[in-house]
Amino acid sequence: MKMRTTAVILSVLGLLLAACDVLPLPGASDSETGAEVEAIAPVVARLSPEEVVEQFIAAWNAQDTETMYSFVSPRSQEIYPFQIFENRYTVANDAMQFNGVTYTINDTQEQGLSTAVHYDVSLESSVFGTIEDPNRTMRLVQGEAGWQIAWTPMDIIDGLAAGVNIQVDTRFPQRANIYDRNGNILVEEGGSMVALYGVQQDMNVERCLDLLSVMLRRNRLELVQLFGGYLPETFFHIDEVDRDTYLSNRDNLQSICGIFDTEDANTRVRDLVTRRYWGGNIATHITGYTGFVPEDELQLWQARGYQAGDIVGRAGIERTFEEDLAGQPERVLRMIEPGGATIRELGGATGSDPAPVTLTINRELQAVVAQTIFDAYAYAANNWGSLATGTAAVVMDVNTGEILALASYPTFEAGLFNPNTSYPNALQQIVALNTNPRSPLSNKAVQE
Numbered sequence: 001m002k003m004r005t006t007a008v009i010l011s012v013l014g015l016l017l018a019a020c021d022v023l024p025l026p027g028a029s030d031s032e033t034g035a036e037v038e039a040i041a042p043v044v045a046r047l048s049p050e051e052v053v054e055q056f057i058a059a060w061n062a063q064d065t066e067t068m069y070s071f072v073s074p075r076s077q078e079i080y081p082f083q084i085f086e087n088r089y090t091v092a093n094d095a096m097q098f099n100g101v102t103y104t105i106n107d108t109q110e111q112g113l114s115t116a117v118h119y120d121v122s123l124e125s126s127v128f129g130t131i132e133d134p135n136r137t138m139r140l141v142q143g144e145a146g147w148q149i150a151w152t153p154m155d156i157i158d159g160l161a162a163g164v165n166i167q168v169d170t171r172f173p174q175r176a177n178i179y180d181r182n183g184n185i186l187v188e189e190g191g192s193m194v195a196l197y198g199v200q201q202d203m204n205v206e207r208c209l210d211l212l213s214v215m216l217r218r219n220r221l222e223l224v225q226l227f228g229g230y231l232p233e234t235f236f237h238i239d240e241v242d243r244d245t246y247l248s249n250r251d252n253l254q255s256i257c258g259i260f261d262t263e264d265a266n267t268r269v270r271d272l273v274t275r276r277y278w279g280g281n282i283a284t285h286i287t288g289y290t291g292f293v294p295e296d297e298l299q300l301w302q303a304r305g306y307q308a309g310d311i312v313g314r315a316g317i318e319r320t321f322e323e324d325l326a327g328q329p330e331r332v333l334r335m336i337e338p339g340g341a342t343i344r345e346l347g348g349a350t351g352s353d354p355a356p357v358t359l360t361i362n363r364e365l366q367a368v369v370a371q372t373i374f375d376a377y378a379y380a381a382n383n384w385g386s387l388a389t390g391t392a393a394v395v396m397d398v399n400t401g402e403i404l405a406l407a408s409y410p411t412f413e414a415g416l417f418n419p420n421t422s423y424p425n426a427l428q429q430i431v432a433l434n435t436n437p438r439s440p441l442s443n444k445a446v447q448e
Helices: 002-020 051-059 065-072 076-080 082-096 204-217 218-227 244-259 296-304 316-320 322-326 363-379 426-435
Strands: 098-111 114-125 128-142 146-148 165-171 183-201 235-242 269-277 289-293 311-313 330-336 341-348 392-396 403-409
Touching: 051 098, 051 114, 051 128, 076 146, 082 098, 082 165, 128 269, 128 311, 128 341, 183 363, 204 218, 204 235, 204 244, 204 316, 204 363, 218 269, 235 269, 244 269, 269 392, 296 392, 311 322, 316 322, 363 403
Parallel strands: none
Antiparallel strands: 098 114, 114 128, 128 146, 165 330, 183 235, 183 269, 289 311, 330 341, 392 403
16 A cells, blocks of 8 residues: 555656656655655756847847857857857947847747747947847757757847948048137148158258258257168158148258259159148147047047047047037948948938137247247257257236147147158157157146
């Protein structure tokens, strides 16, 4: 009778185990009969396919790629190692300026050991708003750990197959100008600059060094070092100057420096259409300069809708008033196949017109102050001028507090940072500016 009771109990126990989808632990025995039976294992909760999708997307919202990857099937992990998986999401999120994702699960179709979950997705972007991606399908397979995702890049966004990239096409409007208090150009987009070249054997070298030093407001010793890097017969780049500056010194440049403009390939004066800083370096510490988005600031600029390779204000007014001077560019988010064809246009962001900026600076006074400081240093080059690390001058209207002129010495050329620069060794010169003990990049009127 006791054995029959035990058999009934075991039969009921077996039904309970099957209903709970748990596996008994081996090695236990019936204490009364000595018969071997299996002990009950803890109940392990199995996620449904819908729950796997929900938790995977929740981890995507948190940009927790490690948790996301834990839901990926072993076979998919073989095809897409974690570094590749993570990189695909990082690149896509950066391109879209991903802010989050919402979804709606429509239905689930189970087919044996595989399941297809059909759902709609809305990707939120700080630049492109809501990117609708409906009629998505996530496929799952049954494995030892339960339902797992048979992942491919198309689980990021529909159509993102191997070799396909998400790309942002940016159309910038023409950058606005910067004016002085009287409406005179301080910085002009599409203005005319002049690149100067020379050959020392065609110069009166000493007189040319004197002329260039004053005209360019560059330390004469720097120019001596520049010239010393070339043979007498070598054709070499000297500097860029504002066209007005060139025209006012044209005769002396020809007669003393052998820098002449002709119609042939031997010309030593070459026009540049670029962002022109009037007077060259007279107000660089005020206006600042433009250049490519710095690598170490990429995330900062991406949050504002820019991408690597875009040109932005890097210092001074150019940076402070970036949104005014640059406006908002028109952007289109596309999926591009390896051959360059557009597979799908995901979204767009309309731009806005740039706006010019007017300063309280008086351009002519600024030029006089900057030149006066340089002349003082040049005059005292063999005395205190060789010892002093720099100086600054500020001219203010005492009645209003408006800044009429602000000059810092030593100064530098904004064109060095311009992607359209004529300088053949711009990078080396920028490195030299950063390591110069006189800190020419610092605005000594406000920073020291």
